[in-house]
Amino acid sequence: MKIVTTLPELRAARHTLPGPIGFVPTMGYLHAGHISLVQAAKADCASVAASIFVNPTQFEPNEDLARYPRDLPRDLSLLETTGVDLVWTPSVEVMYPPGFQTWVEVEKLTRPQEGEIRPGHFRGVTTVVAKLFNTVSPDRAYFGQKDAQQAAVIRQMTKDLNFPIEIVVCPTLREADGLAMSSRNTYLNPEERQAATVLFRALTAAKVAYDSGEREAEKLRTVVRETVATEPLAKLQYVSCADYDMLEELETVRAKALLSMALYVGKTRLIDNFVIG
Numbered sequence: 001m002k003i004v005t006t007l008p009e010l011r012a013a014r015h016t017l018p019g020p021i022g023f024v025p026t027m028g029y030l031h032a033g034h035i036s037l038v039q040a041a042k043a044d045c046a047s048v049a050a051s052i053f054v055n056p057t058q059f060e061p062n063e064d065l066a067r068y069p070r071d072l073p074r075d076l077s078l079l080e081t082t083g084v085d086l087v088w089t090p091s092v093e094v095m096y097p098p099g100f101q102t103w104v105e106v107e108k109l110t111r112p113q114e115g116e117i118r119p120g121h122f123r124g125v126t127t128v129v130a131k132l133f134n135t136v137s138p139d140r141a142y143f144g145q146k147d148a149q150q151a152a153v154i155r156q157m158t159k160d161l162n163f164p165i166e167i168v169v170c171p172t173l174r175e176a177d178g179l180a181m182s183s184r185n186t187y188l189n190p191e192e193r194q195a196a197t198v199l200f201r202a203l204t205a206a207k208v209a210y211d212s213g214e215r216e217a218e219k220l221r222t223v224v225r226e227t228v229a230t231e232p233l234a235k236l237q238y239v240s241c242a243d244y245d246m247l248e249e250l251e252t253v254r255a256k257a258l259l260s261m262a263l264y265v266g267k268t269r270l271i272d273n274f275v276i277g
Helices: 007-014 032-044 072-082 121-136 145-160 183-187 190-195 198-211 217-228
Strands: 002-004 021-026 047-052 086-088 140-144 166-170 234-243 257-265 268-276
Touching (some): 002 007, 021 032, 021 121, 032 047, 032 166, 047 072, 047 121, 121 145, 140 145, 145 166, 145 268, 183 268, 198 257, 198 268, 217 257
Parallel strands (some): 002 086, 021 047, 047 086
Antiparallel strands (some): 257 268
C-alpha cells in the first residue's frame, strides 16, 4: 500500500495503478462501514484508492471539528489489511491553499433536510469531493447509504460537472442493536449509546406502518416523532419523508422515498434513514 501526502506524489502514484480504479473518500477514524465500501470497491475494480481528510469546510462554526476523532496510524493499518493500493492523506494547506476562493455548489438538493439545519455543510462537501475526484480521477466512487442526502448531492454534482465517474451507494452497516455505524458514536457515553437506538426504532416503526399500508407521508413522520418522544435523552431536529431522487417532501408515498431524520443525544448529533417504497 502506497501512502502519499502531496499532489505530485498522488499524481505519480495514480498513474501506476491498473484500472478500473475504485475510490473511497473518508474523514478517517474508520469503522466497519468504511471497510465495507473498500470491500465493494475491491470486488468491482482492479485497484482501490482511499483518502483520509477531515474536511474543515463542511463543519459549521458551532460544530465538532476540533474534537472530531482522529487516529491515522490505526486507519492506515486497517486500509492496508483490507488491501487498499493507494491512500492520500492531504493536509488542509494542500486542499485549501492560501487565497483559495473557488466553491462548488449544488443548489436545489442541498436546501432541505440537512441543508436547512446546516446551511454551509454541503458547499464544503461538494467542493472537497470535486477536488478529490479531479485529483484521484477514479472510475467509480463509493459512498454509504447512511449519508443519503450527501449521496444524492454527489450524484447530481457528478452528473452536472460531467465527471466520468460512477457513484456507487452501499448499504448502511449497523451495530447489533440497529444503530448505524458512525465515527461520532464514540462520543456517546453508555447511557447515551443505549438511547441512540431510538433512531433505528423510530424508522423501523414508520416502516412497519408503511408495510401495513400507510401511505400518508405526514402520518409516517408522526410515527417517527412519537417514537423519539419516548426517549428522554433524544431531541429531534427534523424528520423527512421525501422523494428519493429530488428530496422534495411528499404528501403521499407512491414510489421510492427516503425517510430520514436527525436528532441529538446529549451533545452528539446523529442521522439515519430508511428507503421505503
